[in-house]
Amino acid sequence: xxxxxxxxxQFPKAFFPEGKKVCLACSAGGHLTELLxxxxxxxxxxxxxxxxxRLNAIDxxxxxxxxxxxxxxxxxxxxxxxxVQAMRIFLREKPDVVISTGADTxxxxxxxxxxxRRKVVFIESFCRVKEASLSGKIMxxxxxxxxxxxxxxxxxxxxxxxxxxxx
Numbered sequence: 001x002x003x004x005x006x007x008x009x010q011f012p013k014a015f016f017p018e019g020k021k022v023c024l025a026c027s028a029g030g031h032l033t034e035l036l037x038x039x040x041x042x043x044x045x046x047x048x049x050x051x052x053x054r055l056n057a058i059d060x061x062x063x064x065x066x067x068x069x070x071x072x073x074x075x076x077x078x079x080x081x082x083x084v085q086a087m088r089i090f091l092r093e094k095p096d097v098v099i100s101t102g103a104d105t106x107x108x109x110x111x112x113x114x115x116x117r118r119k120v121v122f123i124e125s126f127c128r129v130k131e132a133s134l135s136g137k138i139m140x141x142x143x144x145x146x147x148x149x150x151x152x153x154x155x156x157x158x159x160x161x162x163x164x165x166x167x
Contacts, residue, residue, distance in 0.1 A: 018044075018045070019045070019046070020045065020046075020096035020097060021045070021046040021047065021048075021093065021094065021095045021096050021097075022041075022042040022045050022046070022047040022048075022095060022096070022097055022098075022099060023047070023048060023049075023050060023090075023093065023095035023097070023098045023099070023109065023113070024042065024047060024048070024049045024050070024098075024099050024100075025049070025050040025051070025086075025098055025099070025100045025105070025106035025109040025110065026049075026050075026051055026100055026101045026102060026103070026105065026106045027051065027052055027071065027102065027103040027104060027105040027106060028051045028052050028053070028054035028055070028056055028057035028105070029054060029056065030125070030126075030127065031101045031102055031103055031106070031125065032049075032051055032056050032057055032060070032101075033056065034101045034123070034125065034126055034166045034167075035099070035100075035101045035123075036060075037166040037167060038099070038123075038166060041099065042099070047064075047065075048064075048065040048066070048067065048089075048093055048095070049064055049065065049066040049067065050066075050067050050069055050086060050089055050105075050106065050109050051066060051067075051068065051069070051105060051106075052068060052069060052070070052071035052105045053068045053071075067085075067089045067093075069081075069082045069085040069086055069089070069105060069108075069109075070082045070085060070105075071104065071105050072104045072105065072108075073104060074104070079104075079108070082105065082108050083108040083111075083112075086108040086109045086112055087108075087112055089109075090109065090112045090113070090116065095113070095118060096118060096119070097113075097118060097119040097120070097121065098110055098113040098118060098119070098120045098121070099120075099121045099123070100120070100121070100122050100123070100135075100139070101122075101123045101125060102122070102123075102124070102125055102133055102135035102136060102139070103125075103133065103134075103135045104134075104135060106135065107135055107138055107139070110122065110139055110142070110143070111142075114142060119144045119145075120139070120142065120143045120144050120145075121143060121144065121145045121147070122135075122136070122139040122140075122142075122143035122145070122146050122147070123147045123148075123149070123163070123166070124136045124146070124147065124148045124149060124153055124157065124160070125149075126149045126150075126165060126166060126167065128149075128150070128153065129150050129152065129153075130152075131156070132153070132156040132157065136156070136157065137156075140156075140157050140159075140160070141159075145161065146159070146160045146161065147160065147161050147162075147163040148160045148161070148162055148163065149162075149163065149164065149165050149166065150162075
């Protein structure tokens with residue numbers, strides 16, 4: 001079953017009934033491009049994006065509700081700033097579920113969701129074929145649903161669900 005079918009069939013039933021608010025958290029660039037492929041998972045539901053300020057996220061903000069946060073890039077000060085920004089957004093928007101394709105920009109939002117006992121769906125990046133991403137390593141075991149796009153990723157994430165490609 002492809003990841004798009006999982007999004008249409010499992011996400012709505014298992015994670016958020018009609019009317020539940022969805023937070024879509026990811027780094028801009030390729031992670032955002034992947035997440036946008038799954039639009040059927042949240043269409044007709046209240047939703048918003050959390051990302052860093054780069055070209056495709058800025059373009060998305062012209063037609064969607066997008067909150068921009070600091071991009072940590074392994075800098076503890078920027079990570080702290082990102083966490084504070086994400087917490088403010090979370091408290092304001094009160095999402096019921098977070099869907100993320102990673103990277104560093106999205107991890108604080110995912111942890112905040114778990115702190116507030118919200119569901120987290122994490123999708124390992126399509127480009128990760130031979131090794132696990134750092135954000136995947138961090139979120140594995142913490143996400144309520146952890147999906148991989150390549151069958152060989154189950155070597156790194158044995159309990160993950162293989163869902164096929166977003167593309």
